Every structure is written in structure tokens, then in C-alpha cells.
Amino acid sequence: xxxxxxxxxxxxxxxxxxxxxxxxxxxxxxxxxxxxxxxxxxxxxxxxxxxxxxxxxxxxxxxxxxxxxxxxxxxxxxxxxxxxxxxxxxxxxxxxxxxxxxxxxxxxxxxxxxxxxxxxxxxxxxxxxxxxxxxxxxxxxxxxxxxxxxxxxxxxxxxxxxxxxxxxxxxxxxxxxxxxxxxxxxxxxxxxxxxxxxxxxxxxxxxxxxxxxxxxxxxxxxxxxxxxxxxxxxxxxxxxxxxxxxxxxxxxxxxxxxxxxxxxxxxxxxxxxxxxxxxxxxxxxxxxxxxxxxxxxxxxxxxxxxxxxxxxxxxxxxxxxxxxxxxxxxxxxxxxxxxxxxxxxxxxxxxxxxxxxxxxxxxxxxxxxxxxxxxxxxxxxxxxxxxxxxxxxxxxxxxxxxxxxxxxxxxxxxxxxxxxxxxxxxxxxxxxxxxxxxxxxxxxxxxxxxxxxxxxxxxxxxxxxxxxxxxxxxxxxxxxxxxxxxxxxxxxxxxxxxxxxxxxxxxxxxxxxxx
Ligand code: NOJ
Numbered sequence: 001x002x003x004x005x006x007x008x009x010x011x012x013x014x015x016x017x018x019x020x021x022x023x024x025x026x027x028x029x030x031x032x033x034x035x036x037x038x039x040x041x042x043x044x045x046x047x048x049x050x051x052x053x054x055x056x057x058x059x060x061x062x063x064x065x066x067x068x069x070x071x072x073x074x075x076x077x078x079x080x081x082x083x084x085x086x087x088x089x090x091x092x093x094x095x096x097x098x099x100x101x102x103x104x105x106x107x108x109x110x111x112x113x114x115x116x117x118x119x120x121x122x123x124x125x126x127x128x129x130x131x132x133x134x135x136x137x138x139x140x141x142x143x144x145x146x147x148x149x150x151x152x153x154x155x156x157x158x159x160x161x162x163x164x165x166x167x168x169x170x171x172x173x174x175x176x177x178x179x180x181x182x183x184x185x186x187x188x189x190x191x192x193x194x195x196x197x198x199x200x201x202x203x204x205x206x207x208x209x210x211x212x213x214x215x216x217x218x219x220x221x222x223x224x225x226x227x228x229x230x231x232x233x234x235x236x237x238x239x240x241x242x243x244x245x246x247x248x249x250x251x252x253x254x255x256x257x258x259x260x261x262x263x264x265x266x267x268x269x270x271x272x273x274x275x276x277x278x279x280x281x282x283x284x285x286x287x288x289x290x291x292x293x294x295x296x297x298x299x300x301x302x303x304x305x306x307x308x309x310x311x312x313x314x315x316x317x318x319x320x321x322x323x324x325x326x327x328x329x330x331x332x333x334x335x336x337x338x339x340x341x342x343x344x345x346x347x348x349x350x351x352x353x354x355x356x357x358x359x360x361x362x363x364x365x366x367x368x369x370x371x372x373x374x375x376x377x378x379x380x381x382x383x384x385x386x387x388x389x390x391x392x393x394x395x396x397x398x399x400x401x402x403x404x405x406x407x408x409x410x411x412x413x414x415x416x417x418x419x420x421x422x423x424x425x426x427x428x429x430x431x432x433x434x435x436x437x438x439x440x441x442x443x444x445x446x447x448x449x450x451x452x453x454x455x456x457x458x459x460x461x462x463x464x465x466x467x468x469x470x471x472x473x474x475x476x477x478x479x480x481x482x483x484x485x486x487x488x489x490x491x492x493x494x495x496x497x498x499x500x501x502x503x504x505x506x507x508x509x510x511x512x513x514x515x
Contacts, residue, residue, distance in 0.1 A: 002261035002316045003204075003243040005094065007443045010347075010433055011354040012045035015325050016053050016075050017061070017403045018383045019357055021395035023076075027403040028383070028394070030071075030080040034087050039415070041091050043360060043426070044433025047352075048088065049096040049206045049245070051325055053081070057107050059159040060373040061325070061381075062098075063208060064105035068193040078200070085201030094203035096245070101190045102212040103155035103162050106145075110189075111161050115146030124182030125189075127153040127164045127215065130174045139215065150174075155212055157373060163190075165213040168223030178214055178223050187227060191234045198239045204261075210246035210254060221253050228258035245319065245352075251308050255316035262317040262352055265305065267327045272304030273320070277330050277342050286333050289458075290342040292475040292508055298453050298460045306450070309350065313446040317351040322359040329380050331362040337508050340428045340493045341473050344510040347432045348469050349462075350445040358384050360429045361413040371404055382407060387416035428493065435491045435512055441465030452480050459505050468513040470496055472505035479504050487513035 020032025033050070040048065052062035055070040062072065071078050088095050104111055113122035128150040129136065132143055136153055142161070143151040155162035163186050166178035176183050194205065214223030236242065245262040248254035249271075254263035265273045275296060280286040289296045309318050322343060323330050330339060339362055347353050366379040374381055383406045386393030392406045392414060399405070406412070418426035436442045441464045451468070453460040459472040461482045468487060472478045472494075484498040494509025505511075 002255075003241050005241065006243055006261055006317060006352055007445065008437070009047045009094065009352045010045045010436070011047045011049050011096070011352060012040050012043070013049045013051070013321075013324055013354055013356045015051050015357060015381050017051075018381055018394070020384060020386075021397065024396040025074075026395055026397035026401035027074050029074070030076040030084045034080075034084045037084075037087055037091055037093065041093060043355075043430055044437060045355060046092060047094040047096070047203075049354065050098065052098045052100060052208075057105055057159070058372045059105070060157050062372075063100050064103075064107075064157070064159050064373075065100050066105045066107045067109070068104075069196050082200055089201070094243075095201075096204045096206050096243075097197050097202045098208060099190075099194065099205035100208040101163065102209045103160035106159050106161055114161075115148050115152075117147045117149070124164055124176065124180075125186060126161045128174065129172075134172065134174060153215070155209065162212075162215070165215075165227050166223070167216045168214050168218060169216040171216065175216070178227060187231050187234075191231050194231075194235050194242075195238070198235070198242055203241070204243035204245075207244055207246045207260070210258070210260065211248045211250065220257065221250075222257070225253055225257035225259075228260070232259040251312040251316070251318045255312040255318070260316065262319050263312075264319050264321060264354070265308075266321075267323070272301040275300045276345075277323075277334055278328060278332070280333055288333065290334055290338045290345075290473050292338060292473065294473075295458075297455055297458060298471075299455065302450060302453060309448065313350065313448075317445060319351040319354060320346045320349055321354040321356065322346060323356040323380065324354070325356070325381055326377050327356075327380060328376075329356075329363055329365040330359050332365040336362060336425050337493070338473070339425055341471060341508060341510050343425075343429055344432060344491075344493060344512075345469075345471055347429070347436055348442070348464070348467075348512060350448050350464065355429070356380075360426050361385065361415055361418050362425045363413060364407060364409070366405070366407060368404065378404065385412055385414045387414050431491060439467055439490070439514070441467045452482055466515045468515060470503065470505055470509075470511045470513070472496075472507065472509045475507050477504060477507055484513060487515050490514050 019028045022031035054065045055067040056062045110122045110125045114126045131149045140154045141151045153162045166183035167175035217223040243261040246254040246260040249266040251263040254260045276289045279288040287294045368378045371378045382404045383394035418424035447464045449463040451461040457478045458474040459478040461470045481502045483501045484503045491512040494506040496505045496511045
């Protein structure tokens with residue numbers, strides 16, 4: 001069963017490199033995040049997911065961990081991180097670290113040992129063939145790098161060798177069964193890493209590529225699910241309140257079978273989530289649902305979302321995100337009004353919402369050269385824009401020393417400017433989160449009922465307990481067969497008026513009404 005505190009949780013994702021630089025060296029740090037906890041809390045978020053902050057050569061922005069138990073010096077000290085946990089807890093907030101269980105950096109000590117020709121404790125911590133003549137089929141592998149006779153498998157980039165959790169369907173001797181002692185040792189090592197940070201005070205983890213553990217797995221990932229049930233079971237025994245969100249994009253496996261508390265609905269080209277805000281290509285076409293002029297209908301999202309939501313709603317949370325460090329910024333193609341409607345939807349749906357830092361002010365995507373393996377993702381990882389001072393208040397360093405440049409455009413949004421403007425995106429997010437916090441029905445997550453979502457109009461309505469949500473993303477007035485009599489308006493973008501037993505929604509409007 002999912003941890004109870006999640007019912008009221010709203011997460012804020014922080015890319016630590018770019019949030020706040022307290023020591024003026026050009027890169028964000030733990031103390032910077034601590035300084036800004038009040039901002040996050042006042043926005044209405046009560047939980048944080050911080051991207052990897054561990055020792056790393058940073059060839060994939062820290063998703064290439066060199067030492068799971070050591071913080072990267074560029075973010076500060078273990079004491080600083082502990083203080084961040086304590087300060088967050090003092091404000092009633094929870095913090096997730098980012099666990100990368102599928103691979104390490106090739107500079108991790110385990111991997112260095114594993115590449116030696118003499119057999120040792122770590123020889124089978126990674127996936128090696130028995131000699132160099134054997135080549136895994138259909139899986140990326142590396143040869144010629146180590147003294148050991150064999151090739152090894154990678155999990156993502158070349159610098160990220162896959163940890164060994166075994167194979168479900170084995171086709172060669174070098175493929176260990178998932179209950180092989182070496183594979184069990186990998187599980188135990190990962191549980192040990194989790195305990196180490198839980199002991200320091202973190203409240204759980206976002207789990208990177210959670211579906212990637214067992215190789216040659218079946219379609220429903222039964223091997224990987226079995227491994228997770230074991231690891232999560234071991235850890236939850238001692239830390240019953242800790243929680244986990246998986247990067248899996250399949251809640252039926254992640255929540256239903258593997259035992260995660262939450263799973264993300266991730267942005268994959270053409271999937272239901274992608275069609276909401278990012279259905280464009282390089283040709284200028286944009287058919288995203290929340291684009292005013294698009295022809296897209298909400299059923300394109302619901303058809304994929306609802307069956308999965310229904311399947312797991314009693315066990316955990318299927319989570320919607322504004323974006324993350326791998327996606328283009330929501331503001332890439334949506335204007336402020338479109339973002340307001342999109343966020344109104346995302347923040348009133350069931351599941352635990354995740355706001356990517358800066359999305360609350362509509363930070364823009366920047367076209368930049370790749371940094372630390374970010375490639376096109378780099379443009380969504382630029383420094384937070386706090387105000388109009390040097391480096392937008394992110395850092396006191398010389399601008400040339402920044403981790404990434406700040407948005408130089410004249411209309412770059414900032415927190416300060418948006419806090420001062422009553423109808424800003426930031427104030428809208430804050431208002432939405434206030435309503436979300438105050439209404440009990442939003443803390444119940446198995447209560448979604450779609451009331452009106454017909455092909456004839458783009459508007460749609462849904463209910464959660466005594467709350468009624470109405471949305472018209474289109475550029476023209478639309479009518480919905482929803483009776484508003486006796487309801488009270490709690491929140492609105494644009495207007496909607498009752499008309500007999502139906503209602504009329506102004507172009508680009510959203511309302512939350514209480515029955
Ligand atoms: C998913 C992470 O979100 C991404 O940033 C990273 O590059 C890969 N996993 C590899 O760990």
C-alpha cells in the first residue's frame with residue numbers, strides 16, 4: 001500500500017545544477033535549495049525530487065554514479081544535504097533523491113574491479129559474457145576496454161555499464177538467472193544504498209529506468225517486478241513511510257506488480273501524455289490538445305490514461321508531470337493562457353503531480369550545445385530565473401562561469417515579476433495548489449469520473465467527489481451538457497455560465513466548481 005502522506009503531496013522537481021547557487025561558483029548547490037525552500041512551500045509544493053547529486057564524472061548529468069554513497073562535491077557536503085532534509089522536514093516537506101539502480105558510471109569502483117581478469121567479489125556485479133567471442137544479440141555491448149576476457153552490456157550511454165540482476169529468459173550460460181547469488185548481491189547492494197540515504201533523512205526515491213533491471217524479460221516485466229518486490233519489501237520493512245516513484249510509464253507493472261507507490265505517465269512521442277502539450281514536429285505543425293487552434297480531442301489522452309488509472313487507482317498513484325529534465329519545456333510551444341489551462345488540468349487530476357522547476361513561471365526552452373550528455377535536453381536545464389539581477393538571481397558568479405547560460409531574452413519570465421502580476425502563471429499555479437490543498441476530494445485519488453468528453457466539441461468535464469472541473473481549450477465558446485445549478489465556483493480561468501441544464505464555456509477557460 002502506498003505511503004499515506006502521498007495523498008496530499010505535490011512534488012517540485014529540482015535539477016540541482018540549475019536551481020540556486022548559494023556559494024557563487026556558477027553551479028547550483030544544496031544550500032541554494034535550502035535557501036529557496038520557503039519559495040517552494042509558498043508555491044504550494046510540499047515535496048521535492050532532486051535529480052542525482054552523487055559523485056560522478058557527469059557524462060550523463062549524474063545518472064552515471066561513481067559512488068552511490070558520496071555526494072558530488074560541487075553541490076556541497078553531506079552535512080549540507082542533511083541540513084536540507086532537516087529544513088524541509090521542519091516545513092512539513094518531504095525530499096526524494098534519485099536512485100539509479102540499472103547502471104553505474106564506468107568509473108564506479110565495482111566496475112573497475114569487475115573488469116579485472118582475476119575473479120573477485122564484483123566479477124558478476126555487471127553483465128559480462130564468458131569470453132570475447134560471445135556477443136549479446138540485440139543488446140548494446142562494449143569490447144576491448146578491459147583486461148578481462150569478455151564483453152559487457154551497457155544500459156544507456158557507453159559510460160553506463162548495466163548492473164547484473166540476471167536474465168528472465170536465458171539463452172546462454174553467461175546469462176545468470178535472477179536468483180543467482182551474484183544477482184541477489186546486486187539487489188542487496190541497492191537496498192543498502194537506499195538505507196544509507198534514508199538514514200541520513202531522505203523520504204524516498206525517484207527510480208531511474210526502473211523497468212530496466214532484468215534482461216530478456218517478458219512483456220509484463222515479471223522478472224524486473226519480482227526483483228523490485230524483493231528490494232522494496234526489504235527496505236519498507238524498516239522504513240514504512242518511505243515512498244518510491246518509478247520511471248517506468250507502465251503503472252500496471254510498476255504499481256500493480258513491482259510494488260512502487262507511484263509511476264509517471266512519461267512523455268513518449270505520440271502517447272496520450274505527449275499529445276496534451278508536445279504534439280509538434282519541426283514543420284511548424286502543433287496539434288497539442290492545449291493549443292488553442294488544435295483539433296485534438298481529450299479522448300486521445302483519456303483512452304490511454306483511463307484503463308491504466310482504473311487498474312491501479314486502489315493501490316497507488318499514476319502521476320502527471322508538467323515536464324522534466326528530459327522533456328522540452330511546456331512553454332516551448334504553449335503560451336501563458338494555454339499553460340494555465342494545461343496546468344489547471346494536470347493539477348486537478350488524480351495522482352501526485354510533479355512540477356518541473358521553472359515551469360511554474362513558463363521558463364522557455366533554450367537552444368544550446370550539449371552539456372554533460374544532455375544533448376537536446378540541455379535546453380530544459382538552464383538556471384532558474386528568480387529576478388532581474390545578474391544571472392537572474394541564480395548565482396553571483398561571472399556569467400561566463402555559469403553551468404549553463406541564463407535566458408537572455410528581454411521577456412524571460414522571472415519569479416519576482418510573476419509574483420507581482422496578479423494574473424501571472426505563477427500566481428495561477430499557487431491559486432490552483434491552494435484550492436487543491438483545501439478541498440478534501442483532491443486528497444482522494446480513486447474518485448475520477450469523466451462527465452463529458454464527446455468528439456463533437458473540444459471541451460470536457462470531470463468530477464472528483466463533490467468537485468466538478470470544466471475545461472474548454474479551444475478558441476471559441478462551447479457548450480457542455482453539465483448542470484451547474486447549485487454549484488459554487490472555487491477557481492476559474494475565463495468564465496463559464498449555466499444555461500438551463502447545460503453550461504457555456506468561454507474560449508480557453510477552466511473552472512473548478514463545488515457541488
Ligand atoms: C532517465 C533519466 O531521466 C535520464 O536523464 C538519463 O539520461 C537516463 N535515464 C539514464 O540514466
